[in-house]
Amino acid sequence: MNNIIDVKNLTYKYANSGDKKALDNVSLSIEKGSWTSIVGHNGSGKSTLARSIDGLMSYNEGVINVDGIILSDDTVWDIRKKIGMIFQNPDNQFVGATVEDDVAFGLENLGIETDKMHKIVNNVLKKVRMEDFKERQPDQLSGGQKQRVAIAGVLASKPEIIILDEATSMLDPQGRYEIINLINEIHQENDITVISITHDVSEAMLSDHVIVLNDGKIVESGAPKKVFNDDEMLKLTGLEKPFNAHLFDALVEQGIHPPVELRMDENDLEEWLCQLLLKA
């Protein structure tokens, strides 16, 4: 197996939180080119884990290896070049006055020449279907459009890994679907490894691998079908069962193919099925 990330015995305790460990002896491996979802209740340690991998926190114990580089004070920038982080609220990430400036910002810092920079910016804005919004101010965009610009900014730096930290949680079901679909397109075309922290179990069903965190510990890890069939674990962690995804898979196995976006929304899939039955 070709792992792009290996975490061994990672433990993290925030300075102001007494004896409570945000991460407690966490070990995991992420295969290159895979899509991994990290799920778990509020405060289970998901963001702390993602930020540790991106070198945003100086962890207390353990070893983090990203693409053959062991994270340390000396290597943190080499590792951060490989990772693009996308957060819940894109407003906190914008630095440019216009969409174009914002996407160009990281490239300017790398000293890339103007012509080349414009070419890259145009390409990534086209990729996220925001090329007509180049002159707009980022704060005048909708939530979904803002996330597209944030994704363009990340893509411009050609990351090998994209980490989504609840990147779709502020969007409506259609907006969520569109962003996940876009990330999936990018993931497939460029063999980019995706790690998605999410509370959306239907989204997690689309991934190759699911890791469940509970009170800073990994309590389950594996293929989504296996993980979400573990009723005892679901009870322990308070995670819901992704009803919709099971129903969707069962229909596909029977040769019935609902539109793929309905995999993400329970009520719409039920509605679609009712219409189908009424027509039959």
Ligand SMILES: Nc1ncnc2c1ncn2[C@@H]1O[C@H](COP(=O)(O)OP(=O)(O)OP(=O)(O)O)[C@@H](O)[C@H]1O
């Ligand atoms: N800056 C901080 N200082 C002290 N404790 C913190 C800090 N940030 C997080 N924690 C604590 O660390 C633990 C893990 O938090 P973390 O944000 O990683 O969880 P999470 O699973 O991402 O939660 P959520 O789903 O609510 O975003 C929690 O107990 C939280 O209270």
